[in-house]
Amino acid sequence: MRFNIYRYNPDVDAKPRMQFYDVAMEPTDRMLLDALMRIKMEDDTFAFRRSCREGVCGSDAMNINGKNGLACITKLADVREPVEIRPLPGLPVIRDLIVDMSQFFKQYHSIKPYVVNDTPPPEKERLQSPEDREELNGLYECILCACCSTSCPSFWWNPDKFVGPAGLLQAYRFIADTRDQAVNERLDNLEDPYRLFRCHSIMNCVDVCPKNLNPTRAIGKIKDLLLKRTV
Amino acid sequence: MAIATRQFDAVVVGAGGSGLRAALQLAESNLKVAVLTKVFPTRSHTVAAQGGVSASLGNEEPDNWHWHMYDTVKGSDYLGDQDAIEFMCRKACDAVVELEHYGMPFDRLDNGKIYQRPFGGHTSNYGERAIKRACAAADRTGHAMLHTLYQRNVRARTQFFVEWMALDLIRNQQGDVLGVIALEMETGEVMILQAKATLLATGGAGRIYSASTNAFINTGDGLGMAARAGIPLEDMEFWQFHPTGVAGAGVLITEGVRGEGGFLLNKNGERFMERYAPTVKDLASRDVVSRAMATEIKEGRGAGKDGEYILLKLDHLGADVIDKRLPGIREIAKKFANVDPATDPIPVVPTCHYQMGGVPTNVQGQAIMPDGKGGEKIVKGLYAAGECACVSVHGANRLGTNSLLDLLVFGKSAGEQVVKDIAGDVVSMPDLPADAADKTMARLARLDSASSGERVSEVGAEMRRTMQAHCGVFRFPDSMAEGVKKMLEVAERAKNTYIQDKSKVFNTARVEALELDNLIEVALSTMISANARQESRGAHDRSDFPDRDDVKWMKHTLWYKEGNRLDYKPVQLKPLTVESFEPKARVY
Numbered sequence: 001m002r003f004n005i006y007r008y009n010p011d012v013d014a015k016p017r018m019q020f021y022d023v024a025m026e027p028t029d030r031m032l033l034d035a036l037m038r039i040k041m042e043d044d045t046f047a048f049r050r051s052c053r054e055g056v057c058g059s060d061a062m063n064i065n066g067k068n069g070l071a072c073i074t075k076l077a078d079v080r081e082p083v084e085i086r087p088l089p090g091l092p093v094i095r096d097l098i099v100d101m102s103q104f105f106k107q108y109h110s111i112k113p114y115v116v117n118d119t120p121p122p123e124k125e126r127l128q129s130p131e132d133r134e135e136l137n138g139l140y141e142c143i144l145c146a147c148c149s150t151s152c153p154s155f156w157w158n159p160d161k162f163v164g165p166a167g168l169l170q171a172y173r174f175i176a177d178t179r180d181q182a183v184n185e186r187l188d189n190l191e192d193p194y195r196l197f198r199c200h201s202i203m204n205c206v207d208v209c210p211k212n213l214n215p216t217r218a219i220g221k222i223k224d225l226l227l228k229r230t231v
Numbered sequence: 232m233a234i235a236t237r238q239f240d241a242v243v244v245g246a247g248g249s250g251l252r253a254a255l256q257l258a259e260s261n262l263k264v265a266v267l268t269k270v271f272p273t274r275s276h277t278v279a280a281q282g283g284v285s286a287s288l289g290n291e292e293p294d295n296w297h298w299h300m301y302d303t304v305k306g307s308d309y310l311g312d313q314d315a316i317e318f319m320c321r322k323a324c325d326a327v328v329e330l331e332h333y334g335m336p337f338d339r340l341d342n343g344k345i346y347q348r349p350f351g352g353h354t355s356n357y358g359e360r361a362i363k364r365a366c367a368a369a370d371r372t373g374h375a376m377l378h379t380l381y382q383r384n385v386r387a388r389t390q391f392f393v394e395w396m397a398l399d400l401i402r403n404q405q406g407d408v409l410g411v412i413a414l415e416m417e418t419g420e421v422m423i424l425q426a427k428a429t430l431l432a433t434g435g436a437g438r439i440y441s442a443s444t445n446a447f448i449n450t451g452d453g454l455g456m457a458a459r460a461g462i463p464l465e466d467m468e469f470w471q472f473h474p475t476g477v478a479g480a481g482v483l484i485t486e487g488v489r490g491e492g493g494f495l496l497n498k499n500g501e502r503f504m505e506r507y508a509p510t511v512k513d514l515a516s517r518d519v520v521s522r523a524m525a526t527e528i529k530e531g532r533g534a535g536k537d538g539e540y541i542l543l544k545l546d547h548l549g550a551d552v553i554d555k556r557l558p559g560i561r562e563i564a565k566k567f568a569n570v571d572p573a574t575d576p577i578p579v580v581p582t583c584h585y586q587m588g589g590v591p592t593n594v595q596g597q598a599i600m601p602d603g604k605g606g607e608k609i610v611k612g613l614y615a616a617g618e619c620a621c622v623s624v625h626g627a628n629r630l631g632t633n634s635l636l637d638l639l640v641f642g643k644s645a646g647e648q649v650v651k652d653i654a655g656d657v658v659s660m661p662d663l664p665a666d667a668a669d670k671t672m673a674r675l676a677r678l679d680s681a682s683s684g685e686r687v688s689e690v691g692a693e694m695r696r697t698m699q700a701h702c703g704v705f706r707f708p709d710s711m712a713e714g715v716k717k718m719l720e721v722a723e724r725a726k727n728t729y730i731q732d733k734s735k736v737f738n739t740a741r742v743e744a745l746e747l748d749n750l751i752e753v754a755l756s757t758m759i760s761a762n763a764r765q766e767s768r769g770a771h772d773r774s775d776f777p778d779r780d781d782v783k784w785m786k787h788t789l790w791y792k793e794g795n796r797l798d799y800k801p802v803q804l805k806p807l808t809v810e811s812f813e814p815k816a817r818v819y
Contacts (some may be wrong), residue, residue: 114383
């Protein structure tokens with residue numbers, strides 16, 4: 001198969017370039033990650049992140065033929081050749097497909113991603129009905145791969161001010177948790193022309209999420225709660 | 232010394248479940264702590280755990296820690312230390328409740344309590360029947376747990392050194408551990424992190440086998456570091472082969488599938504586990520099920536074109552239950568096996584999954600080793616928890632869901648001990664020896680200057696093939712002896728690896744070469760320890776000694792890198808407060 005891959009090593013390259021690779025695939029090679037690893041076997045200067053190889057750790061997010069996805073669960077049979085692979089858009093490139101994700105995690109941290117509950121913890125678990133627990137489905141499964149935020153034009157323009165779809169999905173994950181007592185503070189934290197309202201429902205995030213989550217819907221729910229609070 | 236040095240009270244190496252749980256304990260103590268991790272914390276392999284975390288909450292049916300303890304002792308094939316097992320099982324409920332208070336999104340019962348499902352080897356009333364003890368968040372329990380622990384660390388303002396790989400331990404003449412030498416991957420710079428306490432939480436090394444459920448990062452870095460520093464590795468011959476890895480791909484399919492009512496079939500459509508484990512059938516412990524599957528395949532009853540796999544049937548659970556309790560499995564099966572388990576069975580094979588052995592520790596996470604006078608001594612300044620440690624609660628075979636519990640309980644107790652030892656001046660900040668980083672720098676310099684040699688990927692592949700062929704589910708004397716010979720050769724080849732990439736910034740070729748050094752230590756220790764153990768116990772099954780031999784072999788192996796020397800120490804049969812469980816035949 002033929003691949004065209006973004007290469008940039010600040011130690012040796014003056015500027016980024018694209019490099020073609022022709023790879024003889026084996027019948028056992030199923031996913032794009034298998035191909036990338038074959039390339040690395042031949043050219044060990046090619047750098048990318050990878051770990052679990054089953055779509056749950058979020059390491060190998062990249063831009064594949066123009067669309068963000070995880071290499072380990074992108075089937076080779078589903079990609080058109082030559083397969084063009086670039087780093088996630090909008091984040092500073094450290095090297096090859098490895099981007100600096102500090103800004104992304106800073107936004108995630110900014111929403112206080114932990115349950116806030118200052119009542120003394122009971123001896124046993126805090127109770128939660130199955131229905132209330134169900135509210136967390138479609139939210140808690142996020143793997144922080146950044147496919148969504150780095151496909152969002154609003155995040156590209158304002159990565160320092162707009163929380164982005166991943167962070168907002170998690171903001172709603174804690175708002176929706178019946179055990180959390182900080183809903184008002186969370187809403188205060190987001191009531192801002194940039195932090196939340198830069199979302200214009202473009203829905204690229206929904207389109208690319210490898211876990212089939214829906215940040216746009218979660219953002220809509222936060223907006224609803226803010227609206228309800230004002231009336 | 233030219234290398235930059237920073238000082239901390241404590242350095243934690245690894246930010247998976249045990250590292251994060253320990254870090255929380257340290258964060259509450261006002262100590263200066265650095266948590267090093269070669270991947271962003273939520274990318275650690277704990278994230279891939281699926282089925283649940285065990286605790287005798289009794290939310291579904293009566294249960295108590297003593298039953299859990301019995302199951303764990305029996306599951307370990309009586310190689311687990313009963314004091315450590317009591318310690319863990321007694322603390323299980325508090326550990327899980329605490330995690331719930333941290334915000335863990337457990338599934339719930341109608342009464343609002345945590346949902347629990349059956350799991351292999353967990354029984355009620357000392358082996359009577361399967362019990363619901365596994366606390367679950369769908370089939371993403373590890374993911375939910377790792378994220379919850381990370382989130383709690385964000386709240387606690389833990390200082391992470393993300394994408395830093397620890398390379399070696401620093402030990403002085405007295406044998407005290409004084410910190411680590413580490414590589415910042417982004418810059419390629421090497422730094423000494425000097426610390427009063429160094430806690431290894433580096434996980435397992437399942438990547439020594441070709442067919443593995445493990446992530447690529449599971450390269451046994453802490454074990455390699457310990458071995459090179461002269462610390463023995465305990466019980467390395469015991470590797471768990473999980474019954475249900477996706478055939479060909481290795482990706483894990485949780486035992487929770489069988490907990491929810493799925494079962495295994497051979498090519499004749501026979502539910503063969505009824506023959507091997509009449510009481511709990513498909514919910515026997517993992518070594519038993521994996522051996523049964525391998526036997527079916529060996530005797531020509533495997534499914535598939537070449538009879539190479541077993542079928543895991545769960546369509547009878549119905550799409551609703553599958554989507555509610557096993558949604559991740561449905562996704563994985565579709566992606567990696569091209570089947571929808573709501574209609575078709577999943578092709579599975581026993582796949583390397585978990586390392587029962589590791590750095591020997593006591594229940595407080597302190598590393599221990601023989602003192603040369605017939606007793607044991609604490610290695611001052613060194614602690615270990617989680618899969619990289621051998622405390623030993625899993626003995627010769629771990630029960631499903633006991634690994635996540637292990638991370639919580641021993642991550643916390645190790646963290647507590649670090650705090651206590653620092654407060655009590657038990658550990659201090661002795662001067663660094665002048666040659667602290669010499670060996671590490673020499674290793675790096677060799678890689679940087681080598682202009683030819685063996686490819687890291689090729690030596691790694693040879694190691695994995697050797698381990699797979701000579702140290703698998705069934706072990707044969709001649710084959711093991713040959714495996715030892717081959718592994719010694721592979722280890723020599725690993726000293727002569729070569730990388731094309733000599734640059735500094737995020738040099739993943741260098742990282743992989745350094746990881747191979749660690750894998751080699753683990754593979755060697757496994758092969759040599761296995762070859763020496765002349766009995767069959769838990770996950771170690773050899774054809775020439777088919778029975779457990781409690782007279783000669785109820786003891787822990789200790790492997791030392793220097794001279795590949797083996798030593799042994801007794802199993803702790805005496806629990807902390809209760810009566811011992813006497814060894815008996817293991818029937819499920």
